[in-house]
Amino acid sequence: MHSKWIYILVMFGVTYLVRVLPLTIFRKPINSRFVQSFLYYVPYVTLSLMTFPAIIQATQSPIAGALALAAGIIAAWIGAGLLPVAAICCTVVFAAELFLL
Amino acid sequence: MQDIAGKRRKELLSQGFRDGIPIGLGYFAVAFSLGISARNAGLTALQGGIASLLCVASAGEYAGFTLIASSAALTEVALMMLIINLRYMLMSLALAQKTDPKMPFFHRLIFGGAITDELFAINIARPGLLEPFYYYGAMLISVPLWAVGTSIGIAAGDILPARVVSALSVALYGMFIAIIIPKARKSKVIACLIVICFAASWCAEKLAFLQGLSSGTKTIILTVVIAAAAALLFPVDKDAEGKGEGGDA
Numbered sequence: 001m002h003s004k005w006i007y008i009l010v011m012f013g014v015t016y017l018v019r020v021l022p023l024t025i026f027r028k029p030i031n032s033r034f035v036q037s038f039l040y041y042v043p044y045v046t047l048s049l050m051t052f053p054a055i056i057q058a059t060q061s062p063i064a065g066a067l068a069l070a071a072g073i074i075a076a077w078i079g080a081g082l083l084p085v086a087a088i089c090c091t092v093v094f095a096a097e098l099f100l101l
Numbered sequence: 102m103q104d105i106a107g108k109r110r111k112e113l114l115s116q117g118f119r120d121g122i123p124i125g126l127g128y129f130a131v132a133f134s135l136g137i138s139a140r141n142a143g144l145t146a147l148q149g150g151i152a153s154l155l156c157v158a159s160a161g162e163y164a165g166f167t168l169i170a171s172s173a174a175l176t177e178v179a180l181m182m183l184i185i186n187l188r189y190m191l192m193s194l195a196l197a198q199k200t201d202p203k204m205p206f207f208h209r210l211i212f213g214g215a216i217t218d219e220l221f222a223i224n225i226a227r228p229g230l231l232e233p234f235y236y237y238g239a240m241l242i243s244v245p246l247w248a249v250g251t252s253i254g255i256a257a258g259d260i261l262p263a264r265v266v267s268a269l270s271v272a273l274y275g276m277f278i279a280i281i282i283p284k285a286r287k288s289k290v291i292a293c294l295i296v297i298c299f300a301a302s303w304c305a306e307k308l309a310f311l312q313g314l315s316s317g318t319k320t321i322i323l324t325v326v327i328a329a330a331a332a333l334l335f336p337v338d339k340d341a342e343g344k345g346e347g348g349d350a
Contacts, residue, residue, distance in 0.1 A: 002172075002175060004142075004143065004144055004145075004148050004169065005148070006175065007165065007168075007169045007175070007178060008148060008151065008152045008155065008156075010175050010178050010179050010182070011152065011155075011156050011161070011162065011165040011178060011182055012152070012155040012156050013179075014178075014179050014182035014183055014186070015155075015156045015158055015161055015182050015186050015189075016155075016213075016214050018182070018183060018186045018187065018189050018190050018193075019186070019189045019190070019192075019193050019213050019214060019216045020193065020209065020210060020213035020214060021190075021193070022190050022193035022194045022197055023193045023194075023196055023197045023200070023209045023213040023216075024206075024209050024210070024213070033336050033337075034332050034333065034336065035332075036198075036337060037331070037332035037335070037336045037337040038328050038329055038331075038332040039191075039194065039195040039198060040332075040337045041291075041294065041327075041328040041331045041332055041337075042191055042192075042195060042324060042328045043192075043195070043221065043222050043225050043226065043280075044281050044284060044291050044294055044295065044298075045294060045298055045323070045324050045327045045328045045331070046188065046218060046222075046320065046324045047218070047222055047277040047280060047281050048277075048281055048294065048295045048298030048299060048302070049298045049301070049302040049320050049323050049324060049327075050218060050274075050277060050302075050320065051274050051277045051278060051281075051299070052298075052299040052302060052303065053299075053302065053303050053306060054274065054302075055271055055274040058267070058270040058271055058273075058274065059267045059268075059270065059271060060263060060264070060267045061267075064267070065271065068271045068274070068275065069274070069278070072274070072275045072278035072279070072282075073278055073282055075279075076278050076279045076281075076282035076283060077282055077283075077286060079283070080279065081279065082120050082123050082223070082276050082279045082280070083119065083120070083122055083123050085123075085275045085276065085278055085279035086123030086126065086127070086271075086272040086273075086275035086276050086279065087123070087272075087275070088275065089271040089272065089274065089275030089278070090126075090268045090269060090271055090272050090275065091268070092271075093267055093268045093270075093271050094264065094265075094267075094268035097264055097267060097268070098264075101264075
């Protein structure tokens with residue numbers, strides 16, 4: 001059994017290298033249209049994958065999560081920014097769970 | 102000149118800070134429950150807080166704490182960190198493309214250490230080159246809340262009522278939605294991608310033969326497959342960033 005600090009150091013070391021090596025080594029612009037398009041789509045794909053169904057599992061009641069998803073999409077569609085959309089989602093869950101639980 | 106640069110930096114810092122608030126709130130709620138698993142691994146509030154400050158990785162830390170609880174070998178911990186954090190490598194590559202080659206090198210060593218799904222997303226979604234000071238502003242609020250949330254989770258178990266944790270936990274997803282939806286409005290490809298991703302990630306969760314994979318691995322596989330398919334079918338024009346990608350696509 002190792003000291004907790006050694007575990008933490010290993011966790012940090014590997015995580016840091018995974019993050020920083022590409023940023024510091026691959027510094028030339030990519031010219032491949034495929035790679036550029038791929039990298040363009042990655043964040044939208046990852047964020048979508050992480051949003052659903054996670055949002056309906058994060059709340060105590062799945063219905064509250066689904067309502068928050070719907071409210072968030074509508075608010076973002078009509079132009080609300082990051083903080084307002086996040087606040088609306090939280091409020092919807094809090095209010096919905098008052099009735100649902 | 103120096104004053105103008107300094108003013109711009111302050112502006113970027115405060116913009117980043119503002120956009121980092123919902124991220125920080127989401128982090129706080131998630132870190133709180135992460136703290137409970139850190140406590141099970143026998144970490145003190147200080148150790149958990151520092152682990153979160155350094156690693157800033159939800160799935161990675163959770164996996165790490167679980168391994169610590171079972172007194173795993175250090176090599177196993179290292180391998181797990183490599184695999185579970187692979188998606189950060191993709192993000193780092195994407196950020197490298199968006200980073201000004203003339204920017205002082207040390208910036209890469211600082212913001213690179215805080216590449217998370219959320220901080221990546223708000224930075225990559227900004228038009229133009231990456232602004233390190235915008236990144237720092239967002240880090241300044243979100244990373245400490247992540248660390249403090251972990252410590253409090255360890256020290257106080259269930260200090261917040263379940264109702265509040267439940268409500269706070271969707272702040273993070275609300276933020277994701279706020280990033281992807283405005284783009285979906287402009288681009289039918291992105292709009293369809295979002296629907297496909299929702300369906301795919303729901304299926305990945307339900308399909309029995311995928312049960313053995315961690316959710317991090319599923320996210321990696323689905324991200325690569327779906328983004329590669331989209332890139333093949335709907336390649337983006339070189340300078341489409343921010344304008345024409347919504348055209349026929």
